[in-house]
Each structure stands twice: as C-alpha cells, then as structure tokens.
Amino acid sequence: MGYSAKFKVWRGDDEGGALEDFDVDVNEGEVVLDIVHRLQATQAPDLAVRWNCKAGKCGSCSAEVNGKPRLMCMTRMSTFDPAETITITPMRTFPVIRDLVTDVSYNYTKARMVPAFAPPADLEPGDYRMAQVDVERSQEFRKCIECFLCNNTCHAVRDHEDNKDGFSGPRFLMRIAELDMHPLDTVDRRDVAVEDHGLGYCNITKCCTEVCPEHIHITDNALIPLKERVADKKYDPLFSVSSLFRKATGRDKAPETPKG
Amino acid sequence: MTELERHSYDVIVIGAGGAGLRAAIEARENGKRVAIICKSLFGKAHTVMAEGGIAAAMGNVNSNDNWQVHFRDTMRGGKFLNSWRMAELHAKEAPQRVWELETYGALFDRTKDGKISQRNFGGHEYPRLAHVGDRSGLELIRTLQQKIVSLQQEDFRASGDYESHIRVFSELTITRLLTNEGHMAGAFGYHRETGDLVLFQSPAVVLATGGIGKTFKVTSGSWEYTGDGHALAMRAGATTVNMEFIQFHPTGMVWPPSVKGILVTESVRGDGGILTNSEGKRFMFDYIPDVFKEKYATTPEEGDRWYTDPDNNRRPPELLPRDEVARAINSEVKAGRGTPHGGVFLDVSSRLPADVIRKKLPSMYHQFKELADVDITAEPMEVGPTCHYVMGGVEVEPDTEETRLPGLFAAGEVAGGLHGSNRLGGNSLSDLLVFGRRAGLGASEYVDRVGGAAPAVTDEMIAEAEAEALAPFGVEGGENPYTIHSELQETMNDLVGIIRTESEMQEALAKIEGYKERIRSVGVQGGRAFNPGWHLALDLKNMLLVAEAVAKAALERQESRGGHTRDDYPAMSPEWRQVNLICRSTGDAVELTRQPLSPMRGDLLDLFEVSELSKYLTESELPKGEH
Numbered sequence: 001m002g003y004s005a006k007f008k009v010w011r012g013d014d015e016g017g018a019l020e021d022f023d024v025d026v027n028e029g030e031v032v033l034d035i036v037h038r039l040q041a042t043q044a045p046d047l048a049v050r051w052n053c054k055a056g057k058c059g060s061c062s063a064e065v066n067g068k069p070r071l072m073c074m075t076r077m078s079t080f081d082p083a084e085t086i087t088i089t090p091m092r093t094f095p096v097i098r099d100l101v102t103d104v105s106y107n108y109t110k111a112r113m114v115p116a117f118a119p120p121a122d123l124e125p126g127d128y129r130m131a132q133v134d135v136e137r138s139q140e141f142r143k144c145i146e147c148f149l150c151n152n153t154c155h156a157v158r159d160h161e162d163n164k165d166g167f168s169g170p171r172f173l174m175r176i177a178e179l180d181m182h183p184l185d186t187v188d189r190r191d192v193a194v195e196d197h198g199l200g201y202c203n204i205t206k207c208c209t210e211v212c213p214e215h216i217h218i219t220d221n222a223l224i225p226l227k228e229r230v231a232d233k234k235y236d237p238l239f240s241v242s243s244l245f246r247k248a249t250g251r252d253k254a255p256e257t258p259k260g
Numbered sequence: 261m262t263e264l265e266r267h268s269y270d271v272i273v274i275g276a277g278g279a280g281l282r283a284a285i286e287a288r289e290n291g292k293r294v295a296i297i298c299k300s301l302f303g304k305a306h307t308v309m310a311e312g313g314i315a316a317a318m319g320n321v322n323s324n325d326n327w328q329v330h331f332r333d334t335m336r337g338g339k340f341l342n343s344w345r346m347a348e349l350h351a352k353e354a355p356q357r358v359w360e361l362e363t364y365g366a367l368f369d370r371t372k373d374g375k376i377s378q379r380n381f382g383g384h385e386y387p388r389l390a391h392v393g394d395r396s397g398l399e400l401i402r403t404l405q406q407k408i409v410s411l412q413q414e415d416f417r418a419s420g421d422y423e424s425h426i427r428v429f430s431e432l433t434i435t436r437l438l439t440n441e442g443h444m445a446g447a448f449g450y451h452r453e454t455g456d457l458v459l460f461q462s463p464a465v466v467l468a469t470g471g472i473g474k475t476f477k478v479t480s481g482s483w484e485y486t487g488d489g490h491a492l493a494m495r496a497g498a499t500t501v502n503m504e505f506i507q508f509h510p511t512g513m514v515w516p517p518s519v520k521g522i523l524v525t526e527s528v529r530g531d532g533g534i535l536t537n538s539e540g541k542r543f544m545f546d547y548i549p550d551v552f553k554e555k556y557a558t559t560p561e562e563g564d565r566w567y568t569d570p571d572n573n574r575r576p577p578e579l580l581p582r583d584e585v586a587r588a589i590n591s592e593v594k595a596g597r598g599t600p601h602g603g604v605f606l607d608v609s610s611r612l613p614a615d616v617i618r619k620k621l622p623s624m625y626h627q628f629k630e631l632a633d634v635d636i637t638a639e640p641m642e643v644g645p646t647c648h649y650v651m652g653g654v655e656v657e658p659d660t661e662e663t664r665l666p667g668l669f670a671a672g673e674v675a676g677g678l679h680g681s682n683r684l685g686g687n688s689l690s691d692l693l694v695f696g697r698r699a700g701l702g703a704s705e706y707v708d709r710v711g712g713a714a715p716a717v718t719d720e721m722i723a724e725a726e727a728e729a730l731a732p733f734g735v736e737g738g739e740n741p742y743t744i745h746s747e748l749q750e751t752m753n754d755l756v757g758i759i760r761t762e763s764e765m766q767e768a769l770a771k772i773e774g775y776k777e778r779i780r781s782v783g784v785q786g787g788r789a790f791n792p793g794w795h796l797a798l799d800l801k802n803m804l805l806v807a808e809a810v811a812k813a814a815l816e817r818q819e820s821r822g823g824h825t826r827d828d829y830p831a832m833s834p835e836w837r838q839v840n841l842i843c844r845s846t847g848d849a850v851e852l853t854r855q856p857l858s859p860m861r862g863d864l865l866d867l868f869e870v871s872e873l874s875k876y877l878t879e880s881e882l883p884k885g886e887h
Contacts, residue, residue, distance in 0.1 A: 013789065027517060027518070028516060028517070029515065029516020029517055029518050029519070029631075029632070030516070030517075031518060031519075031631070034518045040742065040792055040793070041740075041742040041743075041746075045740060045741075045742065045784065045785050045786070045792070045793030046784070046785050046786030046787070046791045046792065046794075047792065048789075048790035048791070049792070050300070050301070051482075051483065052300055052304050052305075052306070052308075052482040052483065052484065053306075053308065053309050053482050054482065054519070054522070055309065055519070055522045055523075055627060055631075056623075056626070056627065056630065056631075057308055057309050057395070057398065058300075058304045058308045058309070058482070059304070060300060060301065060304050074630055074631070076630070076631070097453050097789070097790055098453075098790040099790070101453070101790050103453075104301070108302060108430075111409060112412060112422060115413070116365070116406065116409065116410030116413055117365030117406070117410070119362075119363055119365075123363075125356065125359035125360050125362065125363050126355070126356075126359040128359070128362045128363075128376075129373070129374035129375065130367075130370055130374050131370060131374055132369065132370040132377075135368075135369075135370060138367055139392060139393075142367060142392070142398075142399060142402065143395065143398070144402075145308075145398065146303055146304075146402075179365075182367070185365075
C-alpha cells in the first residue's frame with residue numbers, strides 16, 4: 001500500500017527561502033502532516049511546523065497545500081495521485097518566521113480590538129436563561145478553531161498588505177456578528193465593525209467560507225447579516241429613536257435578520 | 261552575546277489551557293501582575309480537544325443531583341484513593357465555576373426552560389455534563405481566552421497598556437524552575453520562534469502544564485503533553501503522587517494508523533452508542549465488576565429503557581467508569597473477538613437517527629468522515645484503548661494547590677489527588693476551573709504573605725540554566741532525539757501499558773536507564789530559531805523523568821485499582837488503598853516513598869452505606885455504629 005511520494009516544501013525565513021525537494025514514504029490512511037513529521041524524523045529534523053491536536057480541533061497546522069489553504073492534519077494523502085508532486089508552502093498573508101511557520105500576531109491584535117461580551121449588569125451567575133434556538137446562531141461561529149485560514153485567504157489582505165491596518169478579516173467580523181447575536185449581550189458594535197474592523201472591505205466573494213475547515217457559513221450567516229444590520233442603522237431615520245428604546249430596556253439588539 | 265531577556269511578575273502561570281487561564285484570571289482579579297506562558301499559540305492548548313463536557317451538579321436536567329451525589333460518584337470512580345478534600349471542594353464549587361463561564365460569554369446547549377443542558381456520562385449518576393455538542397473543550401478555552409482579552413481591555417482603559425496586568429507569552433517553553441533557599445524565585449526558558457533565552461523572576465509560579473501522553477505510543481495527547489510540569493516540579497524539589505495511575509480511554513480511533521489513538525468521545529455512549537465484538541455481542545454485560553453490580557443493568561432491554569426512564573431502570577454497562585470499559589475492550593481483542601483493525605465496534609448508527617447523530621456528535625461525524633472514510637450515521641466505528649490522562653501528578657495541598665515547594669502551585673492534569681485511581685469523564689474540565697481558580701487565589705495570597713518581592717536569582721543559577729538549555733547544540737553528530745522518543749513510547753506502551761506485570765516493568769526501567777545514558781549524547785541540527793529537533797531534545801528529558809516515576813510507582817503498587825492493572829496482582833487491596841506513592845528527583849534518578857492517606861472526614865464517610873465502604877476500606881477504617 002505504501003509508496004514514495006515527491007514533495008516540495010518551502011524552507012527559509014524572513015530573509016528569503018526556496019522550495020526544497022524530498023522523496024518520502026507514504027502509508028495507507030496518512031495525512032499531509034504525517035508526511036511532514038516523517039520528514040522531521042528522518043530527513044530534516046529542524047523543519048519548522050506548527051501543530052497540536054492532529055485531529056482538526058486546534059487550528060494550528062494551517063498551510064497551503066498545492067496552493068490551497070488547508071489544515072495539514074485534515075488533508076488526506078489519498079486525495080492526491082501517487083505520481084503527483086505535492087507542494088507545501090506557508091500561509092501567504094502572514095510574515096514567515098521559519099519554513100511553514102508564520103507570524104499570526106495580526107490576528108491576536110485584531111481580537112483585542114473587539115469590544116468584549118457585556119451581559120446586563122444585574123444578571124446574576126446561574127440566572128442566565130436562553131433558548132436553544134437563540135444560542136444556535138452564535139454557536140455556529142463559536143465552532144471557529146482560529147486556524148486563520150479565512151483571514152489568510154481573504155483577498156482584501158492577502159493581496160493588499162496596506163489594508164491590514166483597517167481590516168480585521170472574516171474571523172473577527174464574524175466574532176462581532178457572534179457577539180451581536182448573543183441573546184444576552186448589551187453592546188452595539190455596529191459602528192466598531194465599520195470604523196475599527198473595516199466591514200466595508202468585505203465584498204462577499206465567499207472565499208473565507210470555502211476554506212473554512214469547520215464549514216462555518218461565514219459569509220451567509222455572519223458577514224451579510226452584519227452588513228444588513230449596519231445598513232439598517234445607517235439608513236433608518238427611526239434608528240435613533242428605536243436605539244434609545246433598546247438602551248432603555250437593556251436590549252440593545254438589532255432587529256432579527258434571516259439567516260442567509 | 262546578546263543581553264538576556266528578563267521579566268518580573270507577581271505570578272507566573274506556566275500553561276495556557278483551562279487551569280492556567282482560570283488561575284491567571286483569578287490572580288489578576290486579586291490585583292496581581294501575571295505572565296501566562298503558552299508552549300503553543302494562545303488558545304491552542306490541549307483543553308481544546310475535550311469533547312464531552314464539564315461535570316457540575318447543577319441539577320438542571322435531574323433535580324435529584326447535588327454535590328453529595330457528585331462527590332460519591334467521583335470517589336467511586338477513583339476507587340476511594342482520591343484526595344477526599346479535593347473531591348469535596350470540586351463537587352461543591354463546580355456549579356459556580358460553570359455559571360461564571362456564562363458571565364464570560366460561554367454559550368452552552370440549553371434545556372427546554374433555557375438553563376444549561378446536562379448530558380449523561382460514564383460513572384455519573386445523573387445527567388451532569390454542561391456541554392456544547394461534542395466541542396465542549398473548545399468552548400471552555402475560547403471563553404477563558406476571551407475573558408483574558410476582556411481583562412486586558414479593562415486594563416487598557418485604566419492604564420493605556422493592554423499588558424499592564426496580564427501578558428501572554430506565546431510559544432515559549434520553560435526549561436527550569438529557579439529556587440532560592442527552598443523558595444520559588446522564577447523560571448527560565450526559551451522562545452520557540454527565535455530560540456532566545458528568557459528569565460522570569462517571580463515569588464509565585466502556577467504549574468498548569470497538563471499531562472504526559474506523549475510518553476506513550478498510542479495516545480490522545482498532542483506534542484505538548486511531555487510532562488513538563490511534573491518534571492519541572494520534581495527537579496525543583498516538589499513531589500508527585502500516584503504516578504502509576506494512567507487512564508486509558510476506552511475509545512480511541514484504531515484506524516487508519518496515522519490517527520490511531522485520537523479520541524472518540526464518551527458522549528457517543530452517553531447518547532446511546534453500544535459496544536459490540538466481532539460476533540455482534542454487546543459484551544459489556546459480561547464485565548460488570550462486583551463493586552458496581554447493583555448500579556448497572558444486567559440485560560440490554562433494561563439498559564435501553566434507562567435512556568428514557570432512568571428512575572426505574574439501571575444504566576447500561578457501556579457507561580461504567582473508563583478503566584472498566586478499557587479493560588473489557590482489551591480482553592475482547594485478546595480473546596480474538598476484535599475487529600479487523602484490532603479494536604471493537606462502537607455503534608450509534610443503529611441507535612439514533614442520522615440527523616440526531618450529526619446534531620449531537622458533529623465533530624465525531626466530521627472526524628470519522630474526513631480521517632477514516634467512515635460515516636458514523638450509517639456504520640459502526642472501530643475503537644480501542646488510548647492513553648488519555650494521568651490521574652497522578654504533582655502533590656498539592658487541597659485548599660490552596662500549593663506544592664511541597666513554597667511558592668509553587670499546581671492545578672489541572674499536572675496536579676494529583678482529585679481523581680484517585682481513575683478519573684470520571686467530565687471531571688477534568690470542572691477540575692481545571694475549580695482548582696485553576698484556587699491555585700490563582702493561593703498564589704495571590706502567597707505573594708501577599710511574602711510581601712511581593714521574589715527571592716534573588718544569581719548569575720550562577722542563570723548560567724546553569726543556559727548551559728542546560730543549549731547543551732544539545734554542543735554535541736557533534738549526536739543521536740537523533742526522534743529515535744529515542746519513539747523507542748521510549750514503544751517501551752511505555754508495551755511494558756507499562758494497560759496491563760502490567762513485574763518482569764515487564766523491570767525491563768522497562770532497565771530500558772529507561774539506557775535512554776538516560778543516550779540522551780546525554782543527543783545532538784541537534786540547524787540553528788535556534790523554531791527548531792523542533794532542539795525542542796524535542798529538551799522535552800525528552802522531561803518525558804524520561806516522568807516515565808521513570810510512572811514505572812517505579814507501577815512496580816511498587818502490588819494491587820489492581822483504576823488506571824493501574826497488574827496481571828500478577830489482579831485484586832484491589834484495602835491495605836494498598838491506604839498508601840500514596842510519592843516520587844522525588846534525586847538529580848539523576850527518581851526516589852519513591854510510601855505515605856499514608858489521610859482518613860476521610862466523618863460527615864463525608866456518612867454519605868456512603870457501610871456495605872459499600874466495606875468493599876474498599878479495611879475493617880478498622882469502617883465507621884462504627886448505626887448507618
């Protein structure tokens with residue numbers, strides 16, 4: 001069942017690098033990350049790669065396999081032709097540290113800019129009551145394993161380094177949507193979404209949704225509804241009145257929007 | 261030579277899983293400046309892999325549940341070797357810790373009346389696990405991570421600096437704890453990304469480094485599980501307790517080979533899944549041990565009725581504690597009734613409709629579909645035991661989590677005591693929260709008590725730590741660390757695994773001595789920037805020390821109990837229940853001593869029937885008088 005596969009792996013650091021060729025054994029049932037580990041154990045002990053769980057749960061082993069943003073632990077070797085040369089490169093949007101490891105601190109900086117969950121001040125622990133149907137909308141986004149493949153793929157930053165300042169990428173716009181749909185959250189983040197996180201940069205090409213290993217409907221269920229809420233606020237002449245009403249009742253939420 | 265990077269904090273938390281993050285939150289809420297040290301990226305720690313849920317007797321699904329019932333279940337699961345005080349604190353405080361997560365933004369699955377839903381799990385009398393589908397660990401770690409961020413935002417508003425009170429150091433490994441005259445003084449390590457060395461000075465350190473799974477070949481643990489905290493603590497002068505108790509989770513994936521060991525959540529059984537052998541038999545009915553005879557169904561019909569009518573039927577034996585189920589699977593496979601890939605069948609496809617399976621077990625569905633080409637809504641899974649958890653760990657004082665070394669605290673999997681000889685599913689995430697908080701509090705109070713300043717760290721101490729960390733670079737053409745690691749994993753799996761005998765453990769200890777020799781000549785290629793070979797060479801030293809502690813304790817304990825099964829001593833012994841096995845490091849070896857368990861407080865003893873206690877305790881320990 002085993003065979004010898006041809007691999008090209010990008011090796012280098014922030015000063016430059018190149019694809020290096022390897023011939024490596026492949027066994028039945030293996031994934032790309034297994035092959036990288038075999039390279040470390042037998043041919044390149046200092047080959048840098050991030051990984052943790054090897055089960056698609058932690059989102060550490062993001063890279064580009066034959067140009068496609070993927071988790072290496074969830075990319076099965078059986079999806080390739082044994083004669084095919086498989087090329088592994090680091091995520092392109094983030095600066096390279098070494099080999100397949102990139103500096104993803106951009107994401108942690110953006111995470112810190114999202115106003116946190118804020119429950120009603122008088123709600124005691126243990127008294128939270130929410131219907132399953134209401135938590136499910138945000139639960140979908142909380143499946144996110146922060147592999148950052150969506151942010152890596154989004155062309156608004158992938159091809160435009162200078163957009164990184166103003167745009168937080170799908171991951172953190174989805175986080176804003178998640179908090180916005182939390183049944184007990186009291187903060188309005190619509191202005192923040194536009195001004196601090198660059199919601200307007202997103203032109204809903206759905207590339208993020210396509211690469212999401214958790215199959216979250218990022219564009220349809222998070223980004224488009226968020227855009228609709230922002231539009232509601234911006235263009236609704238009654239908004240200021242209804243906003244006051246919502247603040248007064250402690251329910252500062254946008255009206256329901258249908259899922260995409 | 262560049263200047264050594266130095267930091268000074270009130271509290272250093274080593275490990276950024278559930279226990280570490282909860283400890284950091286508590287220390288910060290007590291006004292302390294805290295460094296959180298993660299071996300990987302922030303939010304990737306092993307907690308993320310927990311699937312089933314958080315055990316807490318909230319009574320949302322069955323109002324008969326309360327802390328006393330949870331306490332009893334935990335003691336039974338651990339075969340009464342638990343630290344009873346930890347089990348008491350754990351059962352009492354777990355509900356508060358779960359409710360608190362909702363104030364941080366957690367979104368658990370709900371009951372019909374909008375409360376946190378709770379699910380059944382092995383060894384728990386009532387539905388008790390707060391959960392989010394089968395990705396409960398992800399919810400826990402993300403919630404704590406986001407709480408840390410929200411505290412940093414508060415600090416920013418107050419001081420203009422996000423990191424004025426909490427700073428997260430990602431991809432940083434600690435190689436040594438520094439002590440001065442028997443007190444905690446700091447920690448020394450390296451940045452994984454650059455290889456630059458770094459010194460932390462601090463009067464208090466919380467260890468929250470998780471487990472030791474990577475010492476074994478078939479494991480559900482990630483690369484981080486190299487026993488760092490256990491080894492750091494022992495080398496610094498603290499002790500470990502009962503390291504022989506290793507939980508082999510009954511259901512790991514067995515095929516394909518590259519995913520062997522990856523966890524299949526117990527929720528599959530909690531939600532109705534059954535175990536069958538190659539003859540199609542539901543074999544668990546043949547493996548109900550005497551101590552649990554009254555609690556489990558004796559026929560499949562009764563077991564099936566329990567799911568809808570738990571008050572009038574007993575639970576199916578698929579939900580026995582994990583040690584029992586793992587041994588049963590092992591026996592079936594050994595008897596030649598295993599599956600083609602050497603496991604048994606775990607079937608949920610014939611038990612629940614496909615859409616319910618996808619809803620309740622989404623990540624299991626995903627995992628089998630993508631990694632094994634198996635559709636669990638249409639066919640059974642193949643599963644077998646996998647090294648999952650170490651019940652033993654660093655010895656701590658139950659209320660404060662302080663170790664024997666003043667200023668050093670430990671919480672979560674790295675700490676020992678709570679789970680006795682076997683942990684119940686769901687009790688790990690609650691452990692992280694209850695004792696993570698207590699460790700953060702204990703460390704804060706310690707810092708207040710000693711007046712804030714850390715004892716001095718001398719140049720000599722730093723030079724020693726540097727030399728140790730960089731030693732593998734000085735070896736020309738040395739041995740590959742990957743080779744020794746894989747040999748160690750085979751040794752532990754084959755000789756100190758799920759079933760143990762004296763001769764095999766002697767053999768393992770002899771092999772470990774050999775690895776200890778060879779590790780001196782391990783060399784690494786390449787430079788210091790993100791060099792996995794170097795990282796492994798250093799981690800391997802920790803794994804070897806831990807492996808020696810496990811093997812020595814396992815050889816010493818001449819009985820079978822929980823996660824320690826001796827072929828040559830198959831019975832559980834009330835005399836051995838009174839013994840804790842303590843390990844220390846003497847520098848180049850592990851020294852083992854016996855230490856008596858403290859007798860359980862009377863009011864806790866009164867929670868059990870004497871007839872049950874008499875299965876575990878010696879005659880002289882049994883309460884006198886009426887019950």
